[in-house]
Amino acid sequence: MRIVLDGMGGDHAPEVTVAGAVQAARDFGVHILLVGPEPLLREELKKYEDTSRITLVHAADWIRMDEHPAAAVRAKPQNSMSVGMQLVKQGEGDAFVTCGNTGAALAAALFTLGRIRGVKRPALTTLFPTLDGQALVLDIGANADCKPLYLQQFARMGDLYARHVLEWSDPRVGLLSIGEEAGKGNTLVQEAFSLLQETEAIHFVGNVEPKEVVQGQVDVVVTDGFTGNVFIKTAEATGTLLLDVLKEEVKKRPVAAAAMLLAKSAFKATMRRLDPREFGGAPLLGVNGVVIIGHGRSDAYAVRNAVRTGIQAVEARIVERLTHALMS
Amino acid sequence: MRIVLDGMGGDHAPEVTVAGAVQAARDFGVHILLVGPEPLLREELKKYEDTSRITLVHAADWIRMDEHPAAAVRAKPQNSMSVGMQLVKQGEGDAFVTCGNTGAALAAALFTLGRIRGVKRPALTTLFPTLDGQALVLDIGANADCKPLYLQQFARMGDLYARHVLEWSDPRVGLLSIGEEAGKGNTLVQEAFSLLQETEAIHFVGNVEPKEVVQGQVDVVVTDGFTGNVFIKTAEATGTLLLDVLKEEVKKRPVAAAAMLLAKSAFKATMRRLDPREFGGAPLLGVNGVVIIGHGRSDAYAVRNAVRTGIQAVEARIVERLTHALMS
Numbered sequence: 001m002r003i004v005l006d007g008m009g010g011d012h013a014p015e016v017t018v019a020g021a022v023q024a025a026r027d028f029g030v031h032i033l034l035v036g037p038e039p040l041l042r043e044e045l046k047k048y049e050d051t052s053r054i055t056l057v058h059a060a061d062w063i064r065m066d067e068h069p070a071a072a073v074r075a076k077p078q079n080s081m082s083v084g085m086q087l088v089k090q091g092e093g094d095a096f097v098t099c100g101n102t103g104a105a106l107a108a109a110l111f112t113l114g115r116i117r118g119v120k121r122p123a124l125t126t127l128f129p130t131l132d133g134q135a136l137v138l139d140i141g142a143n144a145d146c147k148p149l150y151l152q153q154f155a156r157m158g159d160l161y162a163r164h165v166l167e168w169s170d171p172r173v174g175l176l177s178i179g180e181e182a183g184k185g186n187t188l189v190q191e192a193f194s195l196l197q198e199t200e201a202i203h204f205v206g207n208v209e210p211k212e213v214v215q216g217q218v219d220v221v222v223t224d225g226f227t228g229n230v231f232i233k234t235a236e237a238t239g240t241l242l243l244d245v246l247k248e249e250v251k252k253r254p255v256a257a258a259a260m261l262l263a264k265s266a267f268k269a270t271m272r273r274l275d276p277r278e279f280g281g282a283p284l285l286g287v288n289g290v291v292i293i294g295h296g297r298s299d300a301y302a303v304r305n306a307v308r309t310g311i312q313a314v315e316a317r318i319v320e321r322l323t324h325a326l327m328s
Numbered sequence: 329m330r331i332v333l334d335g336m337g338g339d340h341a342p343e344v345t346v347a348g349a350v351q352a353a354r355d356f357g358v359h360i361l362l363v364g365p366e367p368l369l370r371e372e373l374k375k376y377e378d379t380s381r382i383t384l385v386h387a388a389d390w391i392r393m394d395e396h397p398a399a400a401v402r403a404k405p406q407n408s409m410s411v412g413m414q415l416v417k418q419g420e421g422d423a424f425v426t427c428g429n430t431g432a433a434l435a436a437a438l439f440t441l442g443r444i445r446g447v448k449r450p451a452l453t454t455l456f457p458t459l460d461g462q463a464l465v466l467d468i469g470a471n472a473d474c475k476p477l478y479l480q481q482f483a484r485m486g487d488l489y490a491r492h493v494l495e496w497s498d499p500r501v502g503l504l505s506i507g508e509e510a511g512k513g514n515t516l517v518q519e520a521f522s523l524l525q526e527t528e529a530i531h532f533v534g535n536v537e538p539k540e541v542v543q544g545q546v547d548v549v550v551t552d553g554f555t556g557n558v559f560i561k562t563a564e565a566t567g568t569l570l571l572d573v574l575k576e577e578v579k580k581r582p583v584a585a586a587a588m589l590l591a592k593s594a595f596k597a598t599m600r601r602l603d604p605r606e607f608g609g610a611p612l613l614g615v616n617g618v619v620i621i622g623h624g625r626s627d628a629y630a631v632r633n634a635v636r637t638g639i640q641a642v643e644a645r646i647v648e649r650l651t652h653a654l655m656s
Contacts, residue, residue: 131572141506144514178469178557186472186554210558210565226514229506230538230555234562237538239570244459245601249594256594262587266577273573 003310004084004093007036008062009100010298017099018044020303025053027304028311033093035059035084059083062100065296069103073111081105085112088289095290095310097281099298105291106142106284113289116319118326121146122286123154124225124293125161126232127279130216134279136162136171137213139225140232142284146224151175151192152199157285157322158220159202164316165283165309174208174218176227182206188224196222201325210235239274280305283313285322290314331638332412332421335364336390337428338626345427346372348631353381355632356639361421363387363412387411390428393624397431401439409433413440416617423618423638425609427626433619434470434612441617444647446654449474450614451482452553452621453489454560455607458544462607464490464499465541467553468560470612474552476519479503480527485613485650486548487530492644493611493637502536502546504555510534516552524550529653538563567602608633611641613650618642 003024007017014036021032022045031053034041038058045051059080063072073082081100085108087093098105102124115122123139138154139146155173162171175193177185182193184207196204208218210231223231250256260267272278280302281294290313294306331352335345342364349360350373359381362369366386373379387408391400401410409428413436415421426433430452443450451467466482467474483501490499503521505513510521512535524532536546538559551559578584588595600606608630609622618641622634 129569131569144506144517176558178472178554178561186552189472189554210562211568214565214569224514226506226517227555227558230504230559231562233506234538234559235566237542238563238566240539241457241459241542242567242570242598242602246594246598249597249601250591252597253591253594256591259587259590260594263578263581263584263591266574266581266584266588269577269580270570270574273577274570 001311001314002031002033002093003307004033004035004087004096005307006080006084006096006098006100007034007041008080009098010294011065011296012299013099014041014044016298016300016303019300020307021054022048022051023300023304024307026050028308030311031055032307033057033087036062036080057083057087063104065101067101067104069101070107073104073107079108081108082112085109085289085291089113094314095292097292097294097306097310099294099296099303099306102141102293105293109284109287109289109291113287113291116286116288116323116326119286119322120153121150122284123157124284125158125282127276127282128213128221128232128235129274129276130214132216135213135216135219135221136166136282137221137223137228137232138285139223139228141225141229143225145226146188148188148191148195151188151222151224152195153286153326155196155199155202155204155220155222156325158222160321160325161283161285161318162220164321165313165318168219170203171219172205173202173220173222174205174212176221176223176231177207177209180207180209277302278305280309283318288319290319329639329642330359330361330421331635332361332363332415332424333635334408334412334424334426334428335362335369336408337426338622339393339624340627341427342369342372344626344628345631347628348635349382350376350379351628351632352635354378356636358639359383360635361385361415363408364390385411385415391432393429395429395432397429398435401432401435407436409436410440413437413617413619417441422642423620425620425622425634425638427622427624427631427634430469430621433621437612437615437617437619441615441619444614444616444651444654447614447650448481449478450612451485452612453486453610455604455610456541456549456560456563457602457604458542460544463541463544463547463549464494464610465549465551465556465560466613467551467556469553469557471553473554474516476516476523479516479520479550479552480523481614481654483524483527483530483532483548483550484653486550488649488653489611489613489646490548492649493641493646496547498531499547500533501530501548501550502533502540504549504551504559505535505537508535508537520550605630606633608637611646616647618647
């Protein structure tokens with residue numbers, strides 16, 4: 001198997017991408033096609049002894065985390081994402097993995113790989129931490145405006161990914177809303193609810209509120225890209241707020257400050273359980289190729305985990321499954 | 329001044345509502361018209377010595393926290409909310425305060441008080457905790473489907489409430505979106521953005537993401553009721569998740585568990601800063617009368633604080649101000 005890895009994706013590229021490539025090649029025995037400016041990557045690769053399963057593929061340019069996604073992809077045809085996805089398209093690589101600019105990955109994928117036939121809109125996904133594991137949430141930002149049919153397709157794609165790549169048995173699919181009863185929510189949600197009820201291939205559990213998601217009462221959370229993006233960003237922001245306020249209050253109290261040092265390992269373990277970087281990235285579903293997007297703040301281990309997700313998606317033949325399911 | 333208080337509103341009514349009424353009458357020197365089944369309230373009131381400024385107003389019925397709002401209001405015309413709002417409508421009370429079922433308060437207000445002339449849709453509001461205070465967020469659930477004009481009106485109503493009742497000078501008004509730049513967001517947000525830019529009466533700071541809200545970079549957050557509801561519920565759910573996971577991890581570690589006892593006061597102070605019950609309730613804006621809704625889990629002190637918010641809204645003549653601003 002050959003995994004194409006964006007050598008320039010993420011806040012700490014190329015250091016962590018190269019390190020992650022080395023770890024992944026060693027741990028999983030796959031070939032890594034590492035894409036980016038060759039001199040830069042070669043220099044970084046010199047740090048490691050065994051690089052036999054890593055092949056550098058030159059791409060002159062790359063897209064920064066803060067660039068306007070679509071504009072950057074258009075302006076830089078030789079960016080590492082577009083070049084890497086081209087390898088997948090041509091069959092030279094089996095999956096594309098990046099920890100870079102999510103919007104740019106979406107734009108490059110639409111441009112280079114295109115959609116699976118029958119898919120109206122691809123969806124960005126994430127693994128969202130819950131009390132006892134994770135939930136797959138989609139769409140988290142590819143489509144700010146959605147139609148009910150898109151949400152039905154997100155549900156089917158999320159279900160197949162959860163079943164076959166994450167290997168969750170009989171995943172419960174919920175529709176993010178503002179009340180559990182049928183009929184709660186905006187017009188989009190109400191109409192999507194009806195469609196999802198009729199979708200026999202999935203185990204639809206109805207509307208879910210944020211509380212049910214974090215409690216682990218649902219495996220796949222379906223929502224439009226605007227709401228989904230607000231959802232994940234609110235969760236991240238609130239967690240940060242809570243910890244920041246706690247830090248301020250601890251600082252005011254010398255005894256508490258001393259005590260917190262003794263509780264440090266519990267805090268670290270908590271953060272690890274809630275940190276999306278631990279989960280190994282999540283797919284862009286509905287494009288004609290495996291595309292896995294890891295967290296921008298990924299370290300080498302997170303990059304390695306994102307590669308593993310790519311391997312699992314290839315082994316599960318997810319694109320074939322989606323193609324088969326959605327063309328009907 | 330006479331504040332009408334729903335004696336049966338909230339998870340812990342009538343104990344905490346009666347206690348809160350007594351505290352408010354004592355602390356603020358106002359008259360409280362306490363509405364609910366008279367025998368029940370009278371029994372509860374016996375616990376207190378000075379009840380001279382509290383008048384019981386009989387309402388045979390009340391709406392539970394878990395009832396379907398509109399249906400319950402229709403089925404129970406003698407519920408404490410409708411009876412209480414009728415007092416405000418007839419000029420016998422200056423403001424209505426409840427810690428009860430939010431949806432029912434909205435339904436009863438629309439039915440009994442009606443909208444201010446010119447207001448397309450009333451908005452539910454909340455004070456959302458930030459790093460250095462609070463932000464007023466609206467709409468948080470009254471209107472699942474919104475038009476750009478509604479959001480413009482929410483902005484104007486929120487601005488006036490923030491200025492005159494909360495006494496925040498020159499409040500910064502932001503539009504909740506999934507990117508800070510103009511043009512980010514769904515169609516509703518994009519169109520509302522243009523309207524808000526043209527609204528000279530407010531200090532519009534553009535799109536804001538959840539991160540900016542919690543960091544205190546905006547005072548009034550404008551959003552549709554679906555997104556606003558997901559926003560506040562996600563924040564609450566995530567905070568709970570973080571603390572639940574932390575508790576689990578602390579339990580596994582005896583040293584950490586012991587240390588946490590020493591840090592307890594810092595945790596308590598943190599919770600207090602982030603607890604909406606501390607903020608004294610928030611208004612239903614756009615109905616023809618002052619309606620303040622406190623948290624369902626309110627204790628007596630929170631009920632007292634909600635009454636204080638009602639007093640401040642009356643003193644600031646907020647309904648007059650909204651009427652004047654929105655009829656033009």
